[in-house]
Amino acid sequence: MEVTPPRRRMGSPDSAVSNQLLDATERVMREEGYAAATSRRIAEEAGLKQQLVYYYFETMDDLLLAAFKRRTSRALERIDEEAASRQPIQTIWESWNSTVDAKLVFEFFALANHHDGVREEVNRFMAAARRKHAEAIARQVDEHGLDLGPFSPEALSFMLFSTALLLGREEAMGLTIGHTDVRKLFDWGIARIG
Amino acid sequence: MEVTPPRRRMGSPDSAVSNQLLDATERVMREEGYAAATSRRIAEEAGLKQQLVYYYFETMDDLLLAAFKRRTSRALERIDEEAASRQPIQTIWESWNSTVDAKLVFEFFALANHHDGVREEVNRFMAAARRKHAEAIARQVDEHGLDLGPFSPEALSFMLFSTALLLGREEAMGLTIGHTDVRKLFDWGIARIG
DNA sequence: GTCTATACACCGATAGAC
DNA sequence: GTCTATCGGTGTATAGAC
Secondary structure (H helix, E strand, C coil): CCCCCCCCCCCCCCCHHHHHHHHHHHHHHHHHCHHHCCHHHHHHHHCCCHHHHHHHCCCHHHHHHHHHHHHHHHHHHHHHHHCCCCCHHHHHHHHHHHHCCHHHHHHHHHHHCCCHHHHHHHHHHHHHHHHHHHHHHHHHHHHHCCCCCCCCHHHHHHHHHHHHHHHHHHHHHCCCCCHHHHHHHHHHHHHHHC | CCCCCCCCCCCCCCCHHHHHHHHHHHHHHHHHCHHHCCHHHHHHHHCCCHHHHHHHCCCHHHHHHHHHHHHHHHHHHHHHHHCCCCCHHHHHHHHHHHHCCHHHHHHHHHHHCCCHHHHHHHHHHHHHHHHHHHHHHHHHHHHHCCCCCCCCHHHHHHHHHHHHHHHHHHHHHCCCCCHHHHHHHHHHHHHHHC
16 A cells, blocks of 8 residues: 655745746756756756755655646647637647747756656647647537648648747757758648648 | 878788678667667677777777668669669669668768768768659659659659658657658559659 | 776765854 | 765776776
């Protein structure tokens, strides 16, 4: 009968300091990579003492997971708001392009390769986003008698995400070969569907 | 006048041991992430002493870069061979799907966020692959009077890579929503073009 | 070419005072 | 809630013997 193991005392997960630490974690991960997201480096970035990290988070793994969960819960709120859009496909495309922090996403995706908690949360978020987007697209297709051509709502949901993410990554890295053509292609296709 | 700084003596970059270390580096990065790619962990994985790493590579950054360069030089050879294919689009699609080690690619892409040498090498490789693929596609379009529809060769080159990479990543993570639809979509589109 | 030994920085995490 | 002090472990990298 697994009982909660003995723990040291801890602070509120929604406190101001806790959020400062999560902000600092995002900055460090974006600029220096997940390997640099240590308790010392994050505390320094937040202007706090290293040991405070362990007052607000059980372990470093917990802190990293909390940082990702804060992002996904905000993103899911946004997705729910946008689901009611009059032109969901256009809205989804613009939303991924403007909100996806590609460098950070690649750090979290790499982290997910070997961090069980983060992987589960990435999968949970990606599954929810894909389903919600596919439903919003399918609803609009029904209501307005649109023609998606060879795209299923799920396939379109996948393509909008994967394309925006890779375009964002390459732009952040200074590589843009074919990008104007791809953006024209998506603008054309989205306008064509309605 | 920058002179090569004084260095400790070093072994051949093409030796058997050197390649064992690069093999071990790939395994560690794939299974445990780039943060685990330390001299101790890699040497242990290769069954060698930690200090040997510094006989074959100047620094850990050099080792990581060498590991990535070995992959890209092999991949570019393959791309050159496949450029002569009778059906380059089909060949490129199948090649990305069968050769891209998605977990490892995400580790190197995340590493590229903050490792200058790796970023430059990633950009060099991606630019070369995109151009070579676009040229192969354009040549085939010319010779056989194909119709790419709204796709430019560069845009198609981009989409084949980004889609195969993200499909591969999600499959490796156990997430497959919409995948059969996306694969059907690409099979259909590629068959349609010719 | 590979070994032993080692310097020194940084890591996660805890104990207990204030 | 935040502090000082500290533990044991691991990191990169070097020196020099064999």
